[in-house]
Every structure is written in structure tokens, then in C-alpha cells.
Amino acid sequence: MNYLEFEKPLAEIEGKAEELRAMARANPEMDIEQEATALDRKAATMLQELYKSLTPWRKCQVARHPDRPHCKDYIEALFTEYTPLAGDRNFAEDNAVMGGLARLDDQPVVVIGHEKGFDTKTRLERNFGMARPEGYRKAVRLMDMADRFGLPVITLVDTPGAYPGKGAEERGQAEAIARATEKCLQIGVPLLSVIIGEGGSGGAVAFATANRVAMLEHSVYSVISPEGCASILWKDAEKMREAAEALRLTAQDLLKLGVIDRIIAEPMGGAQRGRDQTIEAVGRNLRVMLKETTGKDRAALITERRRKFLDMGSRGLAA
Amino acid sequence: MNWINNYVRPKINSLFSRREMPENLWTKCDACGTMLFHRELSDNLNVCTSCGHHMGIRPRDRFLTLFDGGIFTEVPVPTPLTDPLGFRDQKKYPDRMRAAQKGTGEKEAMLVAEGEIGRTPVVCAAQDFSFMGGSMGMYVGNAIIAAAQRAVERRRPLILFSAAGGARMQEGILSLMQMPRSTVAIQMLKEAGLPYIVVLTHPTTGGVTASYAMLGDVQIAEPGALICFAGPRVIEQTIREKLPEGFQRAEYLLEHGMLDRVTPRTKLREELLTIVRMLMGLPPAVIADLPPPASFSQGPAEPEAEDTENAAPPRRPAPPDAEPPEAGAKG
Numbered sequence: 048m049n050y051l052e053f054e055k056p057l058a059e060i061e062g063k064a065e066e067l068r069a070m071a072r073a074n075p076e077m078d079i080e081q082e083a084t085a086l087d088r089k090a091a092t093m094l095q096e097l098y099k100s101l102t103p104w105r106k107c108q109v110a111r112h113p114d115r116p117h118c119k120d121y122i123e124a125l126f127t128e129y130t131p132l133a134g135d136r137n138f139a140e141d142n143a144v145m146g147g148l149a150r151l152d153d154q155p156v157v158v159i160g161h162e163k164g165f166d167t168k169t170r171l172e173r174n175f176g177m178a179r180p181e182g183y184r185k186a187v188r189l190m191d192m193a194d195r196f197g198l199p200v201i202t203l204v205d206t207p208g209a210y211p212g213k214g215a216e217e218r219g220q221a222e223a224i225a226r227a228t229e230k231c232l233q234i235g236v237p238l239l240s241v242i243i244g245e246g247g248s249g250g251a252v253a254f255a256t257a258n259r260v261a262m263l264e265h266s267v268y269s270v271i272s273p274e275g276c277a278s279i280l281w282k283d284a285e286k287m288r289e290a291a292e293a294l295r296l297t298a299q300d301l302l303k304l305g306v307i308d309r310i311i312a313e314p315m316g317g318a319q320r321g322r323d324q325t326i327e328a329v330g331r332n333l334r335v336m337l338k339e340t341t342g343k344d345r346a347a348l349i350t351e352r353r354r355k356f357l358d359m360g361s362r363g364l365a366a
Numbered sequence: 367m368n369w370i371n372n373y374v375r376p377k378i379n380s381l382f383s384r385r386e387m388p389e390n391l392w393t394k395c396d397a398c399g400t401m402l403f404h405r406e407l408s409d410n411l412n413v414c415t416s417c418g419h420h421m422g423i424r425p426r427d428r429f430l431t432l433f434d435g436g437i438f439t440e441v442p443v444p445t446p447l448t449d450p451l452g453f454r455d456q457k458k459y460p461d462r463m464r465a466a467q468k469g470t471g472e473k474e475a476m477l478v479a480e481g482e483i484g485r486t487p488v489v490c491a492a493q494d495f496s497f498m499g500g501s502m503g504m505y506v507g508n509a510i511i512a513a514a515q516r517a518v519e520r521r522r523p524l525i526l527f528s529a530a531g532g533a534r535m536q537e538g539i540l541s542l543m544q545m546p547r548s549t550v551a552i553q554m555l556k557e558a559g560l561p562y563i564v565v566l567t568h569p570t571t572g573g574v575t576a577s578y579a580m581l582g583d584v585q586i587a588e589p590g591a592l593i594c595f596a597g598p599r600v601i602e603q604t605i606r607e608k609l610p611e612g613f614q615r616a617e618y619l620l621e622h623g624m625l626d627r628v629t630p631r632t633k634l635r636e637e638l639l640t641i642v643r644m645l646m647g648l649p650p651a652v653i654a655d656l657p658p659p660a661s662f663s664q665g666p667a668e669p670e671a672e673d674t675e676n677a678a679p680p681r682r683p684a685p686p687d688a689e690p691p692e693a694g695a696k697g
Contacts, residue, residue, distance in 0.1 A: 211604045213601060213607055213609060219624045221593075221595040225575075225577050225578075228577060249545065249595065256546040256549075269539060269542070270539060270541050271535055353553075360447065362450075363449070
């Protein structure tokens with residue numbers, strides 16, 4: 048278990064309980080169960096306290112937790128017959144973006160998502176979930192295909208943002224993002240999006256301009272990372288707590304603003320402490336959203352999607 | 367008496383004479399350092415007469431020289447919620463807004479107008495880099511939507527001049543949502559079969575480049591303009607690679623196939639006219655027949671009063687770095 052910085056006190060207690068139990072395993076005559084249970088209870092209370100009211104910055108940390116289920120986990124657990132389809136037909140295959148055909152229950156769909164990787168090797172392969180232009184262009188290609196064959200599109204968003212690299216810029220990163228957003232708005236099939244971790248800026252919008260947008264309880268969605276915002280507006284990257292607060296990037300605030308449609312609850316202690324439960328919850332919500340949008344005709348889906356974004360911004364948060 | 371002579375009088379003198387100081391009359395070229403007389407500079411559309419460097423130009427000044435006789439009508443833009451998030455960094459967002467409004471004499475970072483260029487009716491939208499780095503918030507989104515709607519209503523082409531550090535962070539996620547919103551606006555134009563021409567000016571970066579500024583039927587850039595998604599500083603910090611000379615400049619993008627043309631500001635009017643008329647299926651323009659475009663140093667031509675509530679903005683050309691993008695926009 049990887050503990051976040053703010054979970055340190057919890058790590059201590061859980062560590063102690065674990066230690067006690069290890070000792071007991073070594074000396075069978077020792078009776079520690081009572082003490083260990085007390086520690087467990089203390090840890091559970093602390094976990095609840097910690098997660099009851101996560102600050103926006105802590106939510107960012109939870110959203111980036113390495114043990115959270117990633118796109119690959121959702122695809123493997125929720126879909127059958129996943130058939131990855133690669134390449135943008137122009138330059139390369141982008142491993143930061145997974146995509147292909149799959150079935151959700153019996154319904155064939157196109158599924159697209161950012162994959163961050165789970166260890167050093169896969170993280171490097173996946174470029175930490177930061178897509179290059181080819182990733183967006185592959186997504187455009189797959190969305191086009193979905194549109195032609197009447198398949199719903201499901202996107203799973205989990206990216207720190209677009210990749211700030213030389214090649215990505217030379218190959219027209221901005222244009223690629225713009226075209227992907229444009230494509231999201233053009234397709235005549237249901238487009239459903241779940242922000243499962245980090246919804247970072249343009250890289251997220253390119254996939255999440257959807258008929259329905261859901262967010263996991265502790266995921267974040269923002270125009271810029273709190274660190275980036277802090278270094279620009281506060282001239283001090285260490286002010287990320289303040290920036291996270293000001294940016295209103297939590298699922299709860301975004302629901303109030305009308306930017307997202309639903310929040311998917313996470314198990315106590317975050318998705319990383321209940322991976323299967325989280326994946327199941329996402330599956331349930333995807334099925335609901337799919338039901339809500341299935342059966343509508345092309346024009347209705349396109350109009351509804353456009354209307355939704357045009358109307359955005361009529362609700363504020365200011366107290 | 368001494369105190370008055372030595373302190374008060376010089377102070378008063380300095381206060382009054384400041385207005386006559388040549389800072390308004392002479393501008394130093396950012397690129398070659400040549401001192402340029404204000405009239406010479408504005409007659410040349412803020413392009414250095416010595417080295418051809420393109421300095422910033424305010425939307426109103428651009429429109430005065432773009433539209434026939436400097437005559438245009440502002441297209442009203444619906445006012446969005448002010449400060450939807452209650453945003454506060456080192457300053458409160460409404461305070462930053464007021465300062466920007468006071469400093470620029472404009473309401474927000476985009477101006478939309480309709481009028482004629484070479485007797486060809488068009489709708490134009492121009493982003494104002496001196497207003498909080500031209501940053502894209504809800505107002506800019508509303509402006510693009512208003513511009514597209516007007517163009518569709520009147521069946522006119524839309525010409526958009528982009529200039530921005532990116533999205534307006536003080537509007538958080540709602541600034542990000544202007545990417546899809548502005549894209550919807552551009553789709554309305556395309557579906558109506560109307561041309562959408564983008565002129566990318568220095569600098570166009572971030573979410574602006576990654577949405578409406580890259581979706582033109584024709585993409586033109588002014589020489590030397592920085593055009594990118596992630597800015598050069600961010601890239602250098604992230605990847606610790608040395609970036610090549612001219613990286614992310616208009617000419618570099620042209621070479622990499624991201625633009626149709628790089629055109630000097632002084633040739634833009636004619637070029638836009640030529641392109642728009644061809645795309646609209648109109649006969650060639652007779653350039654010689656037209657009244658010369660107004661020079662903005664002659665003062666503003668009176669736009670029709672209904673939409674223009676603001677006083678004439680300062681005539682002084684704003685250097686591109688008058689307000690760094692940091693002030694309101696992400697890079």
C-alpha cells in the first residue's frame with residue numbers, strides 16, 4: 048500500500064497493527080488480537096476523518112494515487128472482447144492512449160482512454176498518460192469509425208495533460224486537440240465520459256466533450272494543474288494548496304457548476320483502497336448513462352451535446 | 367519657500383510635463399531597438415519600418431485600418447457571470463478585471479465587429495492581448511459565439527484574429543469549457559457553408575490554439591508570431607531539451623505544415639479580401655477603386671453609437687509584452 052503524505056499518521060497505526068500481527072505469527076502464544084483490533088478501529092476512524100472532508104489539494108493527490116485503478120484495469124474488468132486498435136495512420140501509435148472495440152455487456156462500443164502505467168517501465172511506455180498528437184488523432188479515427196457503425200463511444204479520462212515536448216508541438220499538438228474536441232461534438236452516437244483520476248486541461252477536454260460526463264468522487268478536472276497555476280499566479284509553485292482551492296477542480300464543485308452530470312462514489316479511503324468496488328461502480332454508472340442516451344437519433348444526440356456546452360457557465364459558485 | 371521651490375514645484379512640473387514626454391511619441395522597436403515616431407509606426411500598423419518586426423496592435427486599431435474607411439459596427443456580446451468561482455490569488459479576480467478595464471479602456475479581451483472590407487461584408491473578431499493576456503474566459507467564448515451567430519444570420523464570412531496566453535485561469539474549469547463552446551460556434555459557421563479565416567498573431571498559445579484558433583478553413587499567421595500549445599519555457603523545463611532557433615514561430619509552423627500562409631500585417635487586408643471573395647464565390651475585388659483605409663493615428667472613426675459605450679482607448683500602440691500572459695493566462 049502506498050500512503051500519501053497526509054495519510055502518514057494512518058500509515059503509522061496500520062503499520063503498528065501489522066507489526067503486532069507479524070509478531071503473533073512468530074510467537075503463537077502471544078495474544079495481541081485485542082490490541083490489534085483496537086488499532087484497526089483507530090485506523091478506520093482516522094481514515095474516515097481524513098476522507099470525510101478532503102481539501103482540494105488532497106483530492107489532487109488521491110486522484111494521482113499510483114494504486115488507483117487505471118484505464119487498463121477498467122477495460123479489462125468491465126468490457127469483454129476488447130480489441131485494441133492502434134495508430135493514427137499518419138505518424139505513430141501513441142501508447143498513452145488506449146483505444147479499440149469492446150463490448151459492455153452485449154453492446155459493442157468503442158472505448159478510448161488515457162493509461163498512465165503502473166510501474167516505472169510501463170509509465171515510461173505510456174508516457175505517464177500524456178498523449179502526443181498521435182493519441183488524439185487515433186481517437187478521432189476511432190470516433191469516426193464508431194459514428195459510421197453506430198457504436199456508442201466511452202472515454203476514460205486520466206491524464207496530467209498534453210505532453211509538453213518538442214516533437215508533440217512540431218506535429219501540431221494544438222491542432223490535434225482542437226480536432227478531437229471538434230470530433231466529439233460531431234459524432235451522432237452517444238459519447239459518455241468518466242474522469243477516473245486526473246482530468247488535465249486540453250488533453251482531457253479532447254476526450255470529455257461528451258453527452259454525459261461523470262467523475263469519480265475524488266478525481267479532479269482542471270484548466271491547469273495546481274502547481275502550474277501557483278507558479279503563474281502566485282509566482283511560487285509551492286502555493287499549490289491555495290491554487291487547488293481557488294481552481295474549484297473537485298467533482299463536487301464541478302457538479303454544482305453544471306460542468307459534469309454525475310459523481311460516482313468511491314469506497315472509504317479512495318479508489319485505491321477498493322479497486323474492485325470502484326471499477327464496479329463505474330460500470331454501473333456507465334450502464335445507466337448508456338441507457339439514458341441509447342435510442343436517441345443522431346441529430347438529437349448532436350444537438351443535445353452542443354446545447355449542453357453552449358449553456359455552460361450560466362451557474363456560478365460565488366458565495 | 368525653499369521647500370516649495372525645491373520640492374513642490376518640481377513635483378508639480380513633473381506631473382504636468384509627463385504628458386508631453388515623448389514616451390507617447392516614440393516607441394522603441396522590441397526587435398531592433400530603432401526609435402519609431404508614433405505616426406510612422408501606426409501608419410505602418412505597428413510594424414517596425416526598419417526591421418519589419420510586428421508589435422502588438424489593439425483590436426480597435428486593427429479594425430480601423432481593416433474596414434473600409436475605418437467604419438465598423440460592434441456586435442454586442444452577452445455579458446457572462448462575473449467571477450463565477452469567487453477566484454482569488456494574490457489579488458481578487460474582480461480587481462484584476464477592473465484594472466484591466468481601466469488600463470485598456472475595453473470591456474474584455476475580445477472585440478467583435480461587422481463591416482466591409484473592400485466592399486465585402488464580413489464579421490471580424492479580434493482578441494486583445496493587452497487585456498489580461500487576451501485570455502479566454504466566458505466572455506471570449508460568448509464573443510466567438512456572437513460572432514459566429516451574426517455571421518450565420520447575415521451570411522458573412524468570419525475573420526478571427528487570435529492573440530492570447532491561453533485560458534483564463536481565474537475562471538477555472540469554465541475557461542476550459544470555452545474550448546468546446548467556441549468549437550460549437552465554428553461548427554455553426556461551417557454548417558452554414560461560410561468561410562472561417564483565422565489570423566494567428568503574436569502570441570497565440572494554450573487552449574486558444576487548441577480550439578478555435580486552429581480550426582480555420584484558412585490559417586494565416588503574422589510573421590514571427592509565437593504559436594503553440596505548450597510554451598517554450600514549459601517545454602524546456604519539462605524535457606530539458608534545447609529548442610531549435612525559431613521554434614514555434616509562425617515560419618516554423620508553416621514549414622511543419624501547420625499553417626497555410628505567413629503574411630505581413632501590411633499585406634493582410636488585401637489578402638483576406640482576395641481569399642474571402644473567392645471562397646464566397648464573388649468576382650475579384652477592384653482594389654484601386656476603394657477609399658484608403660483610415661489610419662488609426664487620425665483618431666477613431668465613430669462606430670455606430672448603440673454598442674460602443676467605452677471611451678476611445680489610448681492610442682499608444684501596446685507592445686506585445688505590455689501585460690505578460692502570466693497575468694491571466696496559462697501558457
